[in-house]
Structures are given as C-alpha cells and as structure tokens.
Amino acid sequence: MAKATSRGTSALSHRSAETRCKLLEAAGPIFAEKGLNGVTVREICGRAGVNIAAIHYHFGDKERLYIATVRYARERRAEQYPFPDWDAAVSEAERLHGFVETILRRMLEPDVPWQTRLLMREVLRPTEACRELVEDYFRPDFERLVEIVRALMPGRPSAREARQAALSVMGQCLLYRIAGEIVRQLVSEDEYEEAYTVESLTDHICRFSLAACRAWESAQ
Amino acid sequence: MAKATSRGTSALSHRSAETRCKLLEAAGPIFAEKGLNGVTVREICGRAGVNIAAIHYHFGDKERLYIATVRYARERRAEQYPFPDWDAAVSEAERLHGFVETILRRMLEPDVPWQTRLLMREVLRPTEACRELVEDYFRPDFERLVEIVRALMPGRPSAREARQAALSVMGQCLLYRIAGEIVRQLVSEDEYEEAYTVESLTDHICRFSLAACRAWESAQ
Amino acid sequence: MAKATSRGTSALSHRSAETRCKLLEAAGPIFAEKGLNGVTVREICGRAGVNIAAIHYHFGDKERLYIATVRYARERRAEQYPFPDWDAAVSEAERLHGFVETILRRMLEPDVPWQTRLLMREVLRPTEACRELVEDYFRPDFERLVEIVRALMPGRPSAREARQAALSVMGQCLLYRIAGEIVRQLVSEDEYEEAYTVESLTDHICRFSLAACRAWESAQ
C-alpha cells in the first residue's frame, strides 16, 4: 500500500503515471455504465491491460479508484461544451438561452462521453465522490445561472428566491436526461423525435422560464 | 422449475398463493430501498419466513421476482396520497397546487408506502418492467396535469405546447427527488431544511409555473 | 448465513450433521498442526470432501469453525486418559502420582491425537476459543490438583498458597511438552531417551513436589 497512501502529485515515474491513466481510462466507461458495484476489478484491469493488483497498488481499493475516476472525469470534462464567454452587451435572455442550451447539449447529445455519464450517475446516486464534485464542478455553473435568473426577475429578489428559480430551470433541463425514455413514451415516439431536440427544448425551457421570471412577484 | 414456467393465474393452491404473497410483501420494501442488485435472496426469504428455494420455485430467479414485485406494487398500489377530487368550482390554480403538492409528497415523504417508492425507483432507472408502468400509472396523472396547465395558458395552446409546459412542471418536481442531496449541498444544509419542505417547494413551483403559464404566448 | 446463525442443537438433518462432522474431523488435525492462520479453507474443504462454501454455511467463517473444532476436540477428548477414580483409602501421595502421570501421558505419549495437540496450541496462543476451554476442561483438573496439593501441605495453607503450589506442579509437567526439544538438546539425546520417559518424569516431579509440599512453611 506504499503507493496508494503516500502518493503525491509530483515525481511520479512515467510508467506509474501511464498505468494510472490506463486504469482511469478503462474504468471510466465501465463505471459510467454500471456503477461502482456493478463492475469487477477484473473487468477493469483486463480492459486496461494491467495486472489485477495494480488497482490496489495505485489506488488502494476499488472505491478509491472510483473516486479518482470521478475526479478524473471532472478534470477531463470541463473543456467540452464550455459555456460561452459573454460580452457585457449580451442580454440576460440570451445568456439564459446559452446556458440552457449548453446544459442540454452536454446531457443529450448523442455519444455523450463517458465522463458526462459518470458525473450524471453521481447526481442520481451520490457517493463519497460527490461532495467535491458539487463544489468544484456544479456550484460554479449553478451560481452563474443564479445570477442570470436574478437579473431577469423584477424587483430585488432575495438570493434564496433566485436560487429557487434557478433550480426550477435546472429541473426542467434534467428531466430529459433522467426520464427521457418515459417522456418519449408519454408524448409519443414521433413527437419526441421532432420536438424534443436540443434546439426546441432550449426554446421551450427558455420561454417558460423567462415568462416565469419576468412575471415574478416577490412573496410579499 | 416446473412452477415458474407453467405459472398461470388459475388453479393455485392456497398455500402456494400464500407463499407467493409473503415473498412479494417481503421483497417489496427491500427492493424499494436498495434496488435489484442491493438485495440478497437470503434477506428476502428470511424476512418472508420462507425457504430460500421458494424464490426459484415460484418465480424462477431473483430478477423475475423483482419484475413480479413491480407488477404487484402497481396492482396493489396504495391509494395513499391520492389526488384531491376536485369540485367543478375549484380554480385551476388550486388544482395545480393540489397536483404539485401530491406529487412532491409521494416522492419526498419518508413514510410513503413501499409500492410508491418502488415505482419511483423504476422511473429513474427503467427496467423491462417500466413500459406498462408508464401507461397505467404515470400517463393518467400526466394527462391530468396537461389539462390543468392547458386551462391556465391564455389563447388556445396546442396539445403539444401544453404537454411541454406540463413537463416543465414535472421537471421542477422531480429535481428534488433525483438530486435532493446535491440541492441540499448547493443551497446549504440550513436553508434546505428550512425552505425545501414539501409545503414551501409546492408554493415555489406553483408560483413559478403559474407565472410562466399565464404569461405564455404561443410561439406562433 | 441462515444455518450458521440459527443453528440449534436439535433437529439437524442427517446430511447436515454428517457434513459438519466431516469438516470438524478434517479441520482438526490441520488446525492442530498449523494454527488458525496457517490453514486455508480450501485445504480443509478439500480434505473433508465438501464444497468450499460449506464452511460458511455451517459455521459462518473460518474462525468460528476453529472455535467449533476446539470445542469438538474437547468433547471427544475427555474419554482418553481419564484420571483414575480414587478410592477414599488412596493416599494423597498416590493421588499426586496418578495425576501427574495422567497429565504427562496425555501430553507426551507418542501419536498424541490431534485433539490434544489442538488444545495444547490453545494454551500457548489463546484465541477466543480459549475462555470456555479453560472453564470446562482445565479448571476441573486444576481444582482437583489444588485439593491434592493442599492436603499434602502441613498446617492450613490458604487457597492461594495451594493454587500456587499446584501451578508449580503443572509448570514442571508442561515444560516437557512445550520445550521438549530444547530439554532433549540440553541434557543430551541419550539421557533424554533414557530418563525422560513418562514413568521417570512422573517419579521425579512427584518426588520434587512432594518434598516441597511437605516441607512447606506458611509465609505467615
């Protein structure tokens, strides 16, 4: 266990870093699909082409490999589908549109990379890996949305009100990721294919949310 | 495996039916809490007070017991937290409020009957058992919500528009079931305990959705 | 784990009892030779001719099998080399002689049965199995010896003094079991074979101990 416990970020030999990386890349898609308990270390090591003891050596045990994989997914994930970098002149409505579209695209695009699927899994069934994920990854996006929404609401909504409104936007987005199959069945196959693309969902959610925000009246 | 393959609804002896029922009643709450893979057949049989071979005898294997349990849950669906039976005089806004509150209660209250919790689990990770579940469990509720929402929207919204609006309401509700832990962390423990009860969530979601519906303008 | 936890002494089926017995008989000699940690469950099951899961089923885990084996050894052991059943007319010196001889014979006879070797191992490295072993098995013998020794000591030795004298007798006996190899080397091979038989050791220990007891003066 020498390695797993005394690991630092520096001075890793090339071989070591390579094996770690092979393990993370192999474990990622499998964890994303089946979750921590649905996966065997043999499967991971086999796919990574390393010895079964390597997990113990480099990560300590399966759970710590899982946590490392979530972290790795988060790091490798930020680049893809970044939020637009808005000019000061861009209207809040446009920002909302950009935000919603980015979120939906991240979640719904075909061939969603395993990194996203793994992070989504964490949302549904948080494990120990989730705490820092929320802080480092979700919170910045969320705070951004809160600011956009707040600017859209008339009067001076409290931070709490803005947060709740932002959550209402997020909920609308998440629905299609989480319960996509059910929605497809409820609205019929055909309508789904036609009217539930990223573009049209973005439009709908933005119109719905814009209307809600603009018509907002503070609860006293 | 004689029994499991030739199973019909008729001609079951009393004892046999009793054992089946004990198994279903025992398995239900456990599956609802831990899911198919988090449960051992020993645990189920132990709690049911039947022999460990009974699952094989009556259902074939664990997975088929699970499916049977979902079906059983649907059939015996506890009628707790039913939707209010609205008088014609009740306003649409009140109906929306009643609907949202009931949905949230079903999803968030801890003492919801296991049948409901098991069905909720199915929504999040659909299995084979899910298709028929949607039709006779979710669709009626969903259609009801569509009607409520449609009546709230000015002009003559198309069915498709009404459905999308209804999905926006559902998404807001589902968020707290799906990502409750993350919301708690995002808004802070304290605020969550105070402002994310069924009652206040109902208020927020209704105000948000009412505003959105009433301000709706048909997208040409 | 149904069986291991709910095991009672009654109503065990024939098969079950047979398998349990096969396991105990197979495990005994191996545990006696190599101790709890030196043995693998695969070895035990292989020698017993049962499936590897049988240990879990019948005993819970390896350690509980070990404890059961110690208990089994104790039960099967009492018959062999019992203490003589002394007539009231037998002198205390003769009783001491009989006691010491029986103890030595139990420990030193060639082909000591595995039961004895296992119990001896417990003496040297007590495990959890040891507590009840002492109470049920060693204490009765020990108390017997205490009474013999006490009767040999002049005056009215306290119970504590008698216990210590009895331990001095036991220590002399145990030495040849525990450190037999070393004694053999210290006194030379030849002398050992000739003068360290059960008979002559009995004589020596009795003479030494008798002299000590009879010359005892209470330490106020």
Next chain:
Amino acid sequence: MAKATSRGTSALSHRSAETRCKLLEAAGPIFAEKGLNGVTVREICGRAGVNIAAIHYHFGDKERLYIATVRYARERRAEQYPFPDWDAAVSEAERLHGFVETILRRMLEPDVPWQTRLLMREVLRPTEACRELVEDYFRPDFERLVEIVRALMPGRPSAREARQAALSVMGQCLLYRIAGEIVRQLVSEDEYEEAYTVESLTDHICRFSLAACRAWESAQ
C-alpha cells in the same frame, strides 16, 4: 539475487551494510511481537525506510531475513537483566533467588529489549534457527542453575538428578510465560494482578524449590 547468494562477511560496502542493519533493526521488534507469519515485508521495509526490494536483495526472502534477525539478536544480545555477579560469600539460596528473578523478569517484563523477546519466541516454537541458539544462549544459564541447585541438595546428587531438579525450577518459571493467560483466568483476574508479579512469583518458586531441594533424598 546476486547478493543474497554470494553474501559473505567481507567486502560489503558501507551503504550495503547500513541497509542490512536498518532492516535487521526494523524487523527485530516486529518479528518479536508477531512472529514470522504475522508480519509483512512491506511493514518491515516501511519501518526501515528502505525499498521493498531490499529484502530480496540482501537476504533472499522473508524467511532468511527472519533467520538473520534471530542470529543478529543473539549476537547483539542486549545485556539488560544480566544475572547478578555473585560474590563467593553469597549463599546458594540467594543465588537461586537471583537466578529465578532474572529469568522471570526477562520473560515477563514488558520493556524487555526486542532481542530477548525474539529469542523467547524461538523457544516456544523452535524453528531452524533454534539449535545454535540453545547452545550459546540457554545452555550457559542452564548450567549455572544446575550448579546452584546441586549445591542446595543434600548428599551428593548425581549430575542427572541436579539437571532434573533444575528443569523443575525452569518449568515453574516458564509456565507464566507460556500459559500466563490461562493462569490469569484460573486464579481470577484480581488475584493474578496482585499475587503474580515478578517479585511474588520469585518468592513462591524459590520457597517451593528450596524446600524440594533441601528435603531431597537420592532415589537410592
């Protein structure tokens, strides 16, 4: 394995000797406490601050390190708790007292140096390393005791009789090392703590043995 097979006492570089020594010093206390099989090479190397491959390099494998450690312990045998250096005027009874006390202290005191504890362990479960150990470690002490005892016995006891008497003394001492836990249980926790200290055990064993020796009558 170059080193392990061609190892001699000469021509070792300074660093090499240093690593060897660090390993021996680190392994000693751990082996003394847990024995050969209770210790992992990682633990030893970790505590020694050397690489895990060093054991193989310098000693071949774990077992040979163990043997080397026993040898090392014997060579560097700590001279704590040495026997008193008796003046010619000291009585035999006092010498016996000093001898017994020293032996008991070596075996029972917790802060005995690891070298002594490791050698004690060898006595109880002799390994390959034991033979030479007896010769140069135990025999001198034993012969000393034989002389003391012999002088205490009236008449002219044979060497053999004196050896047996000495063994009777040793057996009494060893008991508390070997079966301390069981004695504790037999005489009760309280009595043990109070009356089985090194001091009182010394008193008892000496009184018992002195009485036995002085009352000795040669067996014809």
Next chain:
DNA sequence: AATGAATGAGCCTTCATTCAT
C-alpha cells in the same frame, strides 16, 4: 408444495516476489 443442504463461480483484497530501470 416445500425444504434444507450443497454447489461453484466469482468477488475484492493481500502478499511475497520479481522485473526493468
């Protein structure tokens, strides 16, 4: 119609050892 016992595949982990610098 039901039971208790038995099965074997497979799980994660641990370890001493050896490889390649």
Next chain:
DNA sequence: GATGAATGAAGGCTCATTCAT
C-alpha cells in the same frame, strides 16, 4: 547498489442457484 512498479497466485468470503428429499 537501489528503486518503484508490476506481477500472479492465493486468500477468505458471498451469492444466486440447484439438488435431493
């Protein structure tokens, strides 16, 4: 002369399943 990484063989245990009454 020393190191860190890699190896593979077990290790104990768990599980859903099936056998034999």
